[in-house]
Amino acid sequence: MDINQMTVDELAQAITREDLRESAQQIRKELQQIPFLTLRDKTSKYITILPGVRNQLTLPELDGDAELAPYSTTNREDANYEINGRTLVVYPGNCAYDFDPMPLFHSIWGESIAMGEKISKQQIARKLVTLFAAKIGMHLNDVAFFGGVRNKNGKKTKDLFDSFGTIIAQEITAGNISVAKGNYIKLGAIDATNAEEKLKEFWRAADKMLKGMKVYMYMSPDIYMDYCDDYQARHGALPYNKEFEKRTLEGSEGRCEFAVLDNMAGRFLFITIKQNLILGTDIMYQQNAPFIGSYSPWAVTFAYAGVYGEQIRSLRKEFLMVADLEEDGGDDSQDDDSGAVVKEGVSITFTNAVDNAVMGGEYAGQVASVDPAGKTLVYTSSNESVATVNSSTGAVTLVAAGTTLITASFAGDDTHYAAQGSYALTVTSE
Numbered sequence: 001m002d003i004n005q006m007t008v009d010e011l012a013q014a015i016t017r018e019d020l021r022e023s024a025q026q027i028r029k030e031l032q033q034i035p036f037l038t039l040r041d042k043t044s045k046y047i048t049i050l051p052g053v054r055n056q057l058t059l060p061e062l063d064g065d066a067e068l069a070p071y072s073t074t075n076r077e078d079a080n081y082e083i084n085g086r087t088l089v090v091y092p093g094n095c096a097y098d099f100d101p102m103p104l105f106h107s108i109w110g111e112s113i114a115m116g117e118k119i120s121k122q123q124i125a126r127k128l129v130t131l132f133a134a135k136i137g138m139h140l141n142d143v144a145f146f147g148g149v150r151n152k153n154g155k156k157t158k159d160l161f162d163s164f165g166t167i168i169a170q171e172i173t174a175g176n177i178s179v180a181k182g183n184y185i186k187l188g189a190i191d192a193t194n195a196e197e198k199l200k201e202f203w204r205a206a207d208k209m210l211k212g213m214k215v216y217m218y219m220s221p222d223i224y225m226d227y228c229d230d231y232q233a234r235h236g237a238l239p240y241n242k243e244f245e246k247r248t249l250e251g252s253e254g255r256c257e258f259a260v261l262d263n264m265a266g267r268f269l270f271i272t273i274k275q276n277l278i279l280g281t282d283i284m285y286q287q288n289a290p291f292i293g294s295y296s297p298w299a300v301t302f303a304y305a306g307v308y309g310e311q312i313r314s315l316r317k318e319f320l321m322v323a324d325l326e327e328d329g330g331d332d333s334q335d336d337d338s339g340a341v342v343k344e345g346v347s348i349t350f351t352n353a354v355d356n357a358v359m360g361g362e363y364a365g366q367v368a369s370v371d372p373a374g375k376t377l378v379y380t381s382s383n384e385s386v387a388t389v390n391s392s393t394g395a396v397t398l399v400a401a402g403t404t405l406i407t408a409s410f411a412g413d414d415t416h417y418a419a420q421g422s423y424a425l426t427v428t429s430e
Contacts, residue, residue: 059278
């Protein structure tokens with residue numbers, strides 16, 4: 001019997017749990033992509049999605065200097081460069097929801113009939129499973145910039161990984177984003193009377209190399225509307241002004257485009273390039289998969305697993321500028337008018353950003369270098385099923401093949417900010 005001729009009750013009986021399961025398997029690759037399709041017209045337009053990340057990845061950054069001097073046969077010296085790296089960690093997440101498909105069948109079938117569409121069992125099944133996959137993408141989008149704080153015991157997407165805003169707040173606390181480093185400014189509150197002036201101030205404070213590139217200024221719709229209102233109030237009578245949908249910052253020569261995002265409603269604005277904001281995942285990995293099954297009477301289970309994480313590739317002023325919208329928030333190390341103690345940053349580094357060891361072989365682990373010296377460090381391992389570490393000495397004990405992140409942390413004190421440094425350790429079998 002033609003499904004389009006069935007009654008609602010007949011339709012509910014015709015589409016079985018097996019139909020749902022088979023449909024989910026047939027469009028498995030499509031379902032894996034749906035969360036990113038949900039992001040496509042929003043966040044992913046302004047960030048870089050990096051697929052193929054398993055556990056973690058160190059993002060290398062080459063820094064150095066070279067310049068011409070007046071000609072001389074003695075103009076020869078060692079190159080001044082260094083290779084640094086920031087580690088992108090992706091975390092496994094999953095969900096499973098039991099649902100009664102019958103009310104959804106009724107709703108989807110009725111809607112399709114009202115629209116005059118001819119539908120099949122596969123189409124209805126597809127609509128059901130893609131609905132849930134799209135919701136996963138929506139929640140990933142919601143926390144991409146603000147609201148996400150890694151909490152392994154949490155139950156929501158906001159607990160899966162640190163958002164870009166969380167990373168920035170941590171780096172401000174560590175002293176790696178500051179006025180002294182040229183990648184931070186206290187901008188204060190923005191409204192419709194000062195938005196144009198404030199955003200121009202933010203742009204002018206950025207490094208000249210950053211201002212020389214095609215960049216985005218990331219902001220919420222509210223701040224963008226304040227800018228448009230302020231611009232119109234100031235310049236609305238000018239004859240050359242034909243419209244007020246300003247998509248680039250006035251005075252930036254078209255190089256600073258506004259990235260207006262609903263999920264940017266947070267404490268910070270930032271100027272950077274798309275390639276500097278990384279969302280890592282492994283969308284083709286076997287653990288990144290949707291599934292439909294039946295485990296209890298009258299219910300169908302939708303299950304989805306995936307790995308996700310975020311990182312900012314470079315904090316250098318040539319690639320990132322942060323504005324703090326809190327009047328009294330952020331880096332206070334520059335404010336010393338009252339004679340208060342000025343806090344400074346601490347640098348924690350390891351000789352190798354990536355290290356390897358073999359089960360059964362000798363491996364002592366790396367000892368972190370800390371500047372200024374004398375600060376007490378605490379060592380931790382992100383995956384103790386691969387390797388454990390002595391919290392005081394950094395000595396590593398190998399447990400099994402796999403990858404872990406060894407981190408040295410400084411808790412901070414009255415004169416210095418908290419800080420941490422890490423290296424990725426991969427352990428292989430004998």
